[in-house]
Amino acid sequence: MVGLVGDAAFELDADPGASYTPSLADFPRWREPHELLEQFSTTGRKFRPCDWYRIVDGLLGVDSEDFALQQRFKTLYAELLSPHPAPGEATKSLLCRIQVRDGLPVHLVSFTAPSEIAIIDLILALFPGRGYVEVKSAAAGWRSIGLAGKTSPLLTARGSEVLVDAREEWQPLIANCAVNWVMQMQPGLLFFHAAAVAIRGEGVLIVGDKGAGKSTLSLALAARGHDFFGDEIAAVRTEGFELAPFRRALSVRTGPQAPQVEEKLRSKCCAMETFPDGTVRLRATAKELFPGVGARPRPLRRVFFLRGFEQLPRYESFCPRLEDLRLLAPLACTYWGSSSAARVTQVAKLLSSVECYFLYPGQPEDTTNLIERIVRSE
Incomplete structure (x- = not known):
């Protein structure tokens, strides 16, 4: 931030x-x-x-x-x-x-x-x-x-x-x-460093380190009209594991973007901003870029864990094991003042209730097509 x-x-x-x-x-x-x-x-x-x-x-x-x-x-x-x-x-x-x-x-x-x-x-x-x-x-x-x-x-x-x-x-x-x-102050929520969208009414988390492609892919999906909940912090209710919106301002790094996103960024004349790490990014809000895209509460159904970039995107589905809990660690504030064991149990239940994938992204447009195919076919 x-x-x-x-x-x-x-x-x-x-x-x-x-x-x-x-x-x-x-x-x-x-x-x-x-x-x-x-x-x-x-x-x-x-x-x-x-x-x-x-x-x-x-x-x-x-x-x-x-x-x-x-x-x-x-x-x-x-x-x-x-x-x-x-x-x-x-x-x-x-x-x-x-x-x-x-x-x-x-x-x-x-x-x-x-x-x-x-x-x-x-x-x-x-x-x-x-x-x-x-x-x-x-x-x-x-x-x-x-x-x-x-x-x-x-x-x-x-x-x-x-x-x-x-x-x-x-x-x-x-x-x-x-x-x-x-x-x-909200024990009924889990907060993650992740992007969140919904495709055909099904909630999707995109998890990865900084620069892994969370913003690029979530914006590409929003540009296609899918619900956009945020690209930095994802909020998930512990009751029913439903996505809740957390739409802070976007900071778009230089680099490949989906064509529809690039067009939106050019048309809005977004402000340029130099970050403390020396990178130059575009600043915008989701409402400005995608005025018709909402963030209606949706049940979380799939989690994509981003891996290294490849020429062509691909994915591997997997069943989470106990050691995989580290892949979806909540933000530290989630644990403060509550039982760590209870929170870990909630994350375990969440992962056991969704489909999980390792996603190796390629070009934004190709990877977005792949995510849509996965959600629509399974």
Whole structure:
């Protein structure tokens, strides 16, 4: 996921690098975070409408005085914008409020949710190996996180209040934390790094690593009028294993695309964007490219696991074994606050209820034809 700080792009899933453990002893302003917290009050609040996003069955409110982050959320999650929740609405919701005060070295991020969670533990669990480490000797009642290679903490938290270093790129971590928190609040759903479509009313997951072809194939299928649920995160209900839409903005890499997709991209004059990894991608929404394509709830029937590219596409059907559970690992937020054994059992039941295939993709058009033939003939 990608966001923007001023004129510079930032990646919501950015990897800070190698492990590093700073100490608060070197950073005087962090020694008494309660004094910094006192500088923020509702009396100085800049009133503005709060943006709400429906993430499947949950709501995320973004009330931000950091304008770039607010606008970037609108770009990434335009199709998820939702009306303000009505008083007494039963939908689980999280409100993320960001306060900025001129002259202060920190910003205040406050979370309001049905119940508090240990934010530091959540971050460390969601992003292991990304260089986020808990800082030693935090102030009493507070916990802090530092970034690899940095000379001061990135943030310090107490309960639902988080102070972030205004000089650092705190936005990627806070944005990811908020979105994952809302997903974590929905135990009736499994979230996967996958593309999801429906062909003739049958739900299909396309699973693979970055650059394996998930977006290319799911967009090619959407261009043919098939229901499109998303190309990055797939949501599956544990009751009946039904697909639910999670349509965030598309980021289309350079490279071969199905002819219909290329035509759509040319006709829409999509914005070009340079990502932190140096790749240049087109930014668009599914609604813009495929206005007639919906995302009606559909039962999941097939899962395609992408393998290496070949000159001509081919597939192998297989019956999942216990060791194959690793092929469809849910996102870390799915496990947070719930029984890992129960989640693994749910994934096992899911795989046992669908048809599974190893798919070796070729050219997008040929591979799309193959997927359609498989779904229609079996």
